[in-house]
Amino acid sequence: MSLKLEQVSKQYGSKQALQNITLTFQTGVTGLLGRNGAGKSTMLKMLATISTPTAGNILYNGINIVRQPNEMRRALGYLPQDFGIYPNMNPVEFLEYMAAMKSLSMKPAKKRIRELLEVLHLSDVRRRAIGGFSGGMKQRVGIAQALLSDPAVLIVDEPTVGLDPEERIQFRNLLTALSPDRIIILSTHIVTDIESIASRIAILSSGCLAAYAEPEQLLQQAEHKVWECIVPGPQLQELQRKFKLSNSIQRSDGIYVRIVSDIQPVHGANAVAPTLEDAYLYATSKLEAVR
Numbered sequence: 001m002s003l004k005l006e007q008v009s010k011q012y013g014s015k016q017a018l019q020n021i022t023l024t025f026q027t028g029v030t031g032l033l034g035r036n037g038a039g040k041s042t043m044l045k046m047l048a049t050i051s052t053p054t055a056g057n058i059l060y061n062g063i064n065i066v067r068q069p070n071e072m073r074r075a076l077g078y079l080p081q082d083f084g085i086y087p088n089m090n091p092v093e094f095l096e097y098m099a100a101m102k103s104l105s106m107k108p109a110k111k112r113i114r115e116l117l118e119v120l121h122l123s124d125v126r127r128r129a130i131g132g133f134s135g136g137m138k139q140r141v142g143i144a145q146a147l148l149s150d151p152a153v154l155i156v157d158e159p160t161v162g163l164d165p166e167e168r169i170q171f172r173n174l175l176t177a178l179s180p181d182r183i184i185i186l187s188t189h190i191v192t193d194i195e196s197i198a199s200r201i202a203i204l205s206s207g208c209l210a211a212y213a214e215p216e217q218l219l220q221q222a223e224h225k226v227w228e229c230i231v232p233g234p235q236l237q238e239l240q241r242k243f244k245l246s247n248s249i250q251r252s253d254g255i256y257v258r259i260v261s262d263i264q265p266v267h268g269a270n271a272v273a274p275t276l277e278d279a280y281l282y283a284t285s286k287l288e289a290v291r
């Protein structure tokens with residue numbers, strides 16, 4: 001199974017949302033990371049064949065899905081960012097409706113719905129109106145519809161928005177369980193959403209691919225580039241102007257600052273081990289420096 005973007009760009013009027021992206025997705029979870037507006041949804045919509053690139057190609061198992069989207073559509077489960085559910089329907093009604101929309105045969109679909117409701121811990125509420133569900137329960141219904149056809153490619157766009165910490169953990173565990181034999185692409189702007197589950201991370205910054213690597217490689221690249229120091233309050237603004245700050249906390253003895261920089265930012269700053277969040281900042285700062 002292979003899914004590739006080849007020199008893909010997307011332009012909305014004068015807005016260049018994605019610029020010349022080439023990457024090959026692999027089985028397992030790929031985290032697509034970038035701040036709001038970086039181009040994540042734009043990329044996912046093209047992978048889901050909802051929109052087409054302005055330039056470049058997308059190949060699924062060698063088939064150009066820009067020209068022949070059907071092969072991809074058959075393989076795809078997609079949970080979009082703004083996933084609307086009918087509040088008056090219960091999960092069974094909603095999933096049967098979605099199965100009909102996907103032209104699935106109803107008898108096997110009903111069996112699959114029963115299984116999915118069980119796996120996603122929704123069996124007890126299968127006859128309750130979705131409108132009264134928590135964010136996490138609604139998200140699980142969304143995942144159930146994305147998994148109806150047992151997809152080889154699962155795309156989830158910002159799925160943890162609105163989930164509480166416990167629901168986030170459950171969601172991560174669910175994706176891990178699904179990941180061994182599927183390509184799963186999860187977009188987020190929150191590093192902790194993906195750090196424990198992504199086998200690879202693609203970082204988008206202003207429509208460009210800042211990095212595509214395993215988390216360990218990203219951490220290695222940021223090695224000796226993260227510094228900690230305590231500075232007097234008035235110095236903070238100057239540091240913010242000159243460097244990328246990954247954290248700053250007010251303490252009784254001054255402001256504790258964590259800085260991502262190639263060079264020692266202030267005399268006395270200590271080099272510390274990078275976190276994935278530091279590595280993400282480092283990768284985006286490298287890209288910004290060459291633009």
Ligand SMILES: Nc1ncnc2c1ncn2[C@@H]1O[C@H](COP(=O)(O)OP(=O)(O)OP(=O)(O)O)[C@@H](O)[C@H]1O
Pocket residue numbers: 012013015016017034035036037038039040041042043158
């Ligand atoms: N239909 C559109 N018309 C014009 N500009 C668009 C359109 N869709 C997206 N954009 C712009 O393209 C850029 C990338 O948007 P995109 O939605 O892909 O970002 P994102 O990384 O998914 O961010 P978010 O999490 O905020 O959705 C943004 O500047 C956005 O304003």
